[in-house]
C-alpha cells in the first residue's frame with residue numbers, strides 16, 4: 001500500500017515538513033544570485049504597488065485644498081505622472097521577478113527529478129519488486145511538481161503578502177491612530193487562524209482522496225499492463241468492479257472535500273466583509289471628526305482592498321502548500337530510502353584477470369521464512385562452460401541474480417577471480433558480466449536501440465554483426481521499418497523467440513568476460529536453436545560461461561553439469577559421468593529423449 005500509514009502525528013509531521021523544506025535549499029543554491037534578484041524585484045514591485053494609493057491620496061488632497069483656497073485648479077501633473085509610473089513599475093517589477101525566477105524554479109525541478117530517478121535506479125531489485133511501478137511514478141510526478149508549487153507559492157503568494165502587509169502597516173502606524181493598524185492586524189490574524197483551522201480539519205478528506213486516487217490508478221494501470229491476462233480470463237468485469245469500488249469511496253471523500261471548501265470560502269468572505277466595513281466605519285468617523293481627510297479615507301480603503309485581494313487567495317495557497325508538503329514528503333521519503341545493496345565504503349573496481357566464478361557454501365533466501373539455496377558450492381573455471389539443470393523453482397535463476405549481486409547471500413560467498421562480489425563496486429561487477437535473461441524485457445524503442453543497448457558506443461557495423469550472429473539480422477531486414485521498428489511496451493510486439501535473439505545479440509555486443517545464459521534459447525524452434533547454439537559456442541569459446549537450461553540436449557558438451565533440486569546441488573559431473581551414475585540426471589535425460597522420439601514419430605507420421 002502506498003499511503004497506508006495515513007497522515008503521521010502532527011508534531012512529527014511539522015518537523016518533517018521543515019526537514020523537507022530545508023532539503024529543498026540545496027536545489028536553490030545553484031541560482032542564489034537570481035533568487036536574490038527576484039526577491040529585490042518583489043520588494044520593488046510591492047513598494048510601487050503600495051505607492052499607488054499614496055499617490056491617489058496626494059491627488060485628492062490637492063483638489064481638496066485647491067477648492068478650499070478657491071484657486072483655479074490646475075492639473076497636478078507631477079502627481080498624475082507619479083501615479084501612472086508607480087502603477088507601471090508595479091507591473092514591470094512583478095513580471096521581471098517572474099522572468100528572473102523561472103530559471104530557478106525549473107532548474108530546481110529538473111535537478112530533483114534527475115536525483116529521484118537516479119535514486120530509484122540505485123534502489124535494489126527487492127524494492128522494485130515490492131512496490132508498484134505505477135504508484136512510484138505518480139509519487140515521483142506529484143513530488144517534483146510539489147517542489148515547483150512550493151517555490152511558486154513562496155515567491156508569488158506568501159512573500160508578496162508579507163512584504164505588502166509590512167509596508168502598509170508601517171504607513172498606517174506612522175500616519176494614523178494605531179487603532180487602524182490594530183484593526184487591520186486583527187482581521188488579518190483572525191482570517192489566518194480561521195483558514196488554518198478549517199484547512200487542517202479538511203486535510204484528512206484530501207488524504208483519503210489522494211490515497212484512493214492512487215489505489216484506483218494502480219488498479220487501472222495494472223489491468224492495462226495485464227491486458228492479455230484480463231482477456232484470457234474474461235475478467236474485464238472484475239477489474240472494472242474493483243476500479244469502481246475504489247472510485248466510489250474516492251467520490252465520497254471528494255464531495256466532502258469540495259463541500260468543506262465552500263464552507264471555508266464563505267467564512268473567509270465573511271471575515272473580509274466584516275473587517276473592511278469596520279475599517280470604513282472607523283475612517284468615516286475620523287473624517288466626520290475632522291481628524292482625517294477624504295484622501296485618507298480613500299487611501300485606507302484602497303490599501304485594504306489591495307491587501308485583501310492576495311489574502312483572498314491565502315486559503316487556497318495554504319491548502320495547496322499543505323498538499324504540496326504532503327506530496328513533497330513522498331519524494332523526500334523516497335530519497336531517504338536506503339538502497340539495500342550498496343557499494344562497500346572501500347569498494348574497488350572488480351579486476352577480472354581470468355574470469356573464475358566461485359560459489360562457496362552459499363545459503364540464500366529472498367524472505368527469511370523460506371530458504372531458497374542451501375549450501376551451494378561450485379566453481380566455473382576460466383573459459384569453462386558449466387551448465388545448471390533442474391526442475392522449475394530449483395533456484396537456478398537465483399544463482400545468476402546472486403552473481404549480479406541483486407541480493408546479498410546470507411552465508412558463504414560469491415566470488416569472481418577471488419574477489420567477493422560484496423567488496424567490489426557494483427558498476428564494475430555488472431560491466432564484467434553479460435546475461436541473456438530468462439524473460440527478456442525490451443525498451444519500447446527501435447530494435448536498433450535495443451540491440452545497441454548492450455554497448456551504446458558500438459558502431460553500426462558492430463551492431464549489425466551482433467544481430468547476424470544472433471540469427472536475427474534476416475528478420476530485421478525483412479521488416480517494413482527495418483532497424484527502426486519499434487518493439488512495443490516491454491517488447492511485446494516481438495515473438496518470444498525474436499525477443500530472445502535480440503537479447504542474445506545485445507549480450508554478444510557487450511563482449512563481457514563472463515556470460516550467463518538463462519534458458520537463452522528456450523523459446524526457439526529446434527532449427528534456430530541449433531543455428532544459435534553454434535554462435536553461442538563460438539562466442540563463449542574463450543569466456544567463462546554459466547548456462548541454465550531445461551533442454552538437456554543443449555548442454556551435453558558442458559565441462560560440468562550441476563543438477564539442482566530444491567536449492568541444493570544434488571549431482572555434478574560431465575554428461576557421460578552423470579549418465580553412468582544413473583541418478584536424477586539420467587532420469588531427466590531419458591524422459592527428454594523419449595519425448596523427442598515421440599515428437600519425431602509424430603512428425604514422420606504427419607509428413
Ligand SMILES: Nc1ncnc2c1ncn2[C@@H]1O[C@H](COP(=O)(O)OP(=O)(O)OP(=O)(O)O)[C@@H](O)[C@H]1O
Nearest residue numbers: 129366367372391392393394395396397398399438
Ligand atoms: N523475488 C523473490 N521473492 C521471493 N521468492 C522468490 C523471488 N524470486 C524467486 N523466488 C522463489 O525462489 C525460488 C527459485 O526461483 P528461481 O527463479 O531461481 O527458479 P528457477 O530454478 O530459475 O526456476 P525456472 O526453471 O522455473 O526458471 C522459486 O521457488 C521462487 O518462487
Ligand SMILES: [Mg+2]
Nearest residue numbers: 396397398438
Ligand atoms: Mg529461472
